[in-house]
Amino acid sequence: MTTAKLQFAYTRGADTIIAVRMRLLDAKESVIFFMLILAQVFEYSRTCKCDQNYFCNCSSNQLQQVPKVPANALGLDLSFNQIMSIDINDLSPYIALKTLNLHKNKLGFIHKEAFKSQRNLKVLDLSLNNLKKLFSSWFHELKSLQQLNLVGNPYSTLGPASIFQSLINLRTLRFGSPSLRKVHKNGLEGLTHLEEMTFIGSNLRSYESGSLKAARPIGLVSLSLQNLFQNDPELVSTVLQDVSHPETLLTIKDITLRTSTSIEPFKASRQGGTKSLRFENSSTSDEAFTSLLKVMDGSHLSYFGLKDVHLVGDGWWQNASYTHYEDLHTAYICNLDIQGFFRFSSMTQLGFLLMHLHKVSVINSTVFVIPRETTFLLKKLEYLDLSQNLLSDLTIEPTLFTGFGAYQNLNTLNVSQNVLKSLGLMSRLATNLKRLIYLDLSHNSFVSMPEKCSWPATLRFLNLSSTKLRKMTACLPSTLTVLDLSENDLMVFNQRFPQLTTLILTGNRFMKLPQGELLPGLHTLLIQRNALRMFNGSSLRRFQNLQDLEAGNNNFVCSCEFVSFFNQEVGHFITLRDGRCNYVCDTPFTLRGYAIESVRLSVFECYMIPAVSVLCSVIIIVLGLIVVTCHKLHVVWYLQMTKAWIQAKRKPAVGRLSEELRYDAFVSYSQHDAEWVEEILVPELESAQPSFALCLHKRDFRPGRWIVDNIIDSIEKSHRTLFVLSEHFVTSEWCRYELDFSHFRIVDEHNDSAVLVLLEPIKKETIPKRFCKLRKIMNSRTYLEWPEDEEKRGEFWSNLRAALQRDEC
Numbered sequence: 001m002t003t004a005k006l007q008f009a010y011t012r013g014a015d016t017i018i019a020v021r022m023r024l025l026d027a028k029e030s031v032i033f034f035m036l037i038l039a040q041v042f043e044y045s046r047t048c049k050c051d052q053n054y055f056c057n058c059s060s061n062q063l064q065q066v067p068k069v070p071a072n073a074l075g076l077d078l079s080f081n082q083i084m085s086i087d088i089n090d091l092s093p094y095i096a097l098k099t100l101n102l103h104k105n106k107l108g109f110i111h112k113e114a115f116k117s118q119r120n121l122k123v124l125d126l127s128l129n130n131l132k133k134l135f136s137s138w139f140h141e142l143k144s145l146q147q148l149n150l151v152g153n154p155y156s157t158l159g160p161a162s163i164f165q166s167l168i169n170l171r172t173l174r175f176g177s178p179s180l181r182k183v184h185k186n187g188l189e190g191l192t193h194l195e196e197m198t199f200i201g202s203n204l205r206s207y208e209s210g211s212l213k214a215a216r217p218i219g220l221v222s223l224s225l226q227n228l229f230q231n232d233p234e235l236v237s238t239v240l241q242d243v244s245h246p247e248t249l250l251t252i253k254d255i256t257l258r259t260s261t262s263i264e265p266f267k268a269s270r271q272g273g274t275k276s277l278r279f280e281n282s283s284t285s286d287e288a289f290t291s292l293l294k295v296m297d298g299s300h301l302s303y304f305g306l307k308d309v310h311l312v313g314d315g316w317w318q319n320a321s322y323t324h325y326e327d328l329h330t331a332y333i334c335n336l337d338i339q340g341f342f343r344f345s346s347m348t349q350l351g352f353l354l355m356h357l358h359k360v361s362v363i364n365s366t367v368f369v370i371p372r373e374t375t376f377l378l379k380k381l382e383y384l385d386l387s388q389n390l391l392s393d394l395t396i397e398p399t400l401f402t403g404f405g406a407y408q409n410l411n412t413l414n415v416s417q418n419v420l421k422s423l424g425l426m427s428r429l430a431t432n433l434k435r436l437i438y439l440d441l442s443h444n445s446f447v448s449m450p451e452k453c454s455w456p457a458t459l460r461f462l463n464l465s466s467t468k469l470r471k472m473t474a475c476l477p478s479t480l481t482v483l484d485l486s487e488n489d490l491m492v493f494n495q496r497f498p499q500l501t502t503l504i505l506t507g508n509r510f511m512k513l514p515q516g517e518l519l520p521g522l523h524t525l526l527i528q529r530n531a532l533r534m535f536n537g538s539s540l541r542r543f544q545n546l547q548d549l550e551a552g553n554n555n556f557v558c559s560c561e562f563v564s565f566f567n568q569e570v571g572h573f574i575t576l577r578d579g580r581c582n583y584v585c586d587t588p589f590t591l592r593g594y595a596i597e598s599v600r601l602s603v604f605e606c607y608m609i610p611a612v613s614v615l616c617s618v619i620i621i622v623l624g625l626i627v628v629t630c631h632k633l634h635v636v637w638y639l640q641m642t643k644a645w646i647q648a649k650r651k652p653a654v655g656r657l658s659e660e661l662r663y664d665a666f667v668s669y670s671q672h673d674a675e676w677v678e679e680i681l682v683p684e685l686e687s688a689q690p691s692f693a694l695c696l697h698k699r700d701f702r703p704g705r706w707i708v709d710n711i712i713d714s715i716e717k718s719h720r721t722l723f724v725l726s727e728h729f730v731t732s733e734w735c736r737y738e739l740d741f742s743h744f745r746i747v748d749e750h751n752d753s754a755v756l757v758l759l760e761p762i763k764k765e766t767i768p769k770r771f772c773k774l775r776k777i778m779n780s781r782t783y784l785e786w787p788e789d790e791e792k793r794g795e796f797w798s799n800l801r802a803a804l805q806r807d808e809c
């Protein structure tokens, strides 16, 4: 409920109401109140979208009142809402408003001064509302108004008082509805600048002569009188009298012309000197059409148009063949729907009309051929538009048959949107059109171009847009000044066009601009929606005359080079006609979707490759240093030792009971000293009485286990560890583990399980520092030296045996 109240306060824009309420609210409530205000601002931004041109679109929002928008709004679209009234203050803040659209609301009331402050309003649309009466006071201040639409309201009269006289700048007026019954004299009084008028009066009962007569001829008059032609031809005659003038294009809409009675009113047009007559959204028959031709016979009719017309008949118009239409210059036919159009093949009977024509358009009217009997009537033809029809390679040949002087004046041919497939054929047929300047072949399916084509020397404009072309060949005429190759699959541009000023390559697959040397006269190049990655000063400089470029929506690579060129220099070379905001980065990924003009690249990004290379090198060097340092400091070895040590620590501290000690000694030795160990030490000790059980890694290690585990295991199971020390011993890695492991035991258990045998004298200095324990042991313990002298060896063995002897307990 609060929201509803607030919406009232807000949308009404009644600041006073808010002020009064503010005073009534206590502190707690006012917090809620402000939150609601915020919610309202949100609400308004949701219902109305205002763009950077200050145009606010509030269409289709079920609004019941004029909403609040920024006061500087230039355009306000309120169409398709439920607004029922406009009060005096609803629009007063919007003094800058140029466009106000209230189409299709439920407006029944507009305050007399509602538009008082809209002095700048140019366009006002009040169509399809519920206005039962019109007031001239609404329009008093609308001095700038140029377009007014009042169509589709239930007012029933126009006049008698003049309504529009304040609208001194009105150009376009749309007026009337099926409810309109009565039009009083001088309805258009005061409208001195009217150029265009639409009048709907399908149920008009009374019309005072002169009502729609303007001060000067109106350029375009469109009448929708529907059945009135049938029901009240006299009233229609009066209307037509008022609006017919040689300078007025008269459009008759929404009628069904079947009988000759309904044609009678056109006599008034003939008298009025109508030169341009057009039917829209209508239905007619052969009979009515023949009557019309008879009624208008001898008139100066020069333009005749049919748009969205349904024709019942076979084109059986020869009853009118004696009529005279020497001035008939243009026939414009669009969306003609002929019932049984296959019977409507020959138009020879219409020769009396066709031979005068200079301009013919038959658009979207299922034309599949113009037979030869007809074409030779078209001697004066300069302009032929057969777009959106069913012309094929088979039927285009007779259609463009140039025998008997046909088409000798043709300068424009439009066969866009047909089903043509051969560009070679088109070029051959066009060669016969000696004066052809414009040729529009767009929206056909040529797919490929022949290697060579011939064209009329006069050809300047060629449109090959949307023709599925994949490759350019030398087929295209080099005389062109405008060439449209848009919406194809082209990738390479390789032909020289010395006179070309405009080239359109939009929607292809070009990855770079065409070479400027091929296009020395080019002023304008359109190449949007291609695969361009960049362009630069040197590629633009190659065009001698390029002024305008449209190249938005390409796959731009936002390199530093391109971004800085685009933001600083591109303006020195050309004008980007399609607006800079359409130039958007595609790569790198981090910039995708950003407008190039908004991109600022850092030094790091600009020198990405060198920066990354340097970074990588640094990382590699650091890693290398770490590896070298580890190697030097034997870090790996320390780690392995630590692991072994931890494992050893975690084993339950079992007492070293003699039954668990399978071996008397574990012999630790370097591979280098294997010969001495295996051939001298082992036989000696194992054959002694009592013999010693020795554990040798070569012989007694369990295969498949980690070597350190084996060592730990062996030492655990041995009474003593016998180290055979030599220079090699201290350099052999393997020995290191063994030694160090026994160190732990020595330190931990304070026993003397280590027995040292020196095979050769070792200088203490040669022992690496990290074997400090070995040094310590060698200092603290006596060791057995292997004597060079054979005689002393007996003593050595007995000492050794004594050292390895198990204590009896």
Ligand SMILES: *[C@@H]1O[C@H](CO)[C@@H](O)[C@H](O)[C@H]1NC(C)=O
Pocket: 226, 253, 254, 255, 256, 281
């Ligand atoms: C065409 O005319 C018919 C009446 O003949 C009318 O009902 C219809 O609304 C018109 N259509 C348009 C698009 O104006």
Ligand SMILES: *[C@@H]1O[C@H](CO)[C@@H](O)[C@H](O)[C@H]1NC(C)=O
Pocket: 363, 385, 387, 388, 414, 415, 416, 417, 438, 440
């Ligand atoms: C040719 O016809 C098409 C489709 O009706 C139209 O868009 C185009 O503007 C016409 N071309 C010329 C040169 O008039």
Ligand SMILES: *[C@@H]1O[C@H](CO)[C@@H](O)[C@H](O)[C@H]1NC(C)=O
Pocket: 416, 440, 442, 443, 463, 464, 465, 482, 484, 504
């Ligand atoms: C070429 O034809 C296409 C499609 O009919 C049209 O959109 C385009 O405007 C034409 N090009 C020129 C330069 O008129």
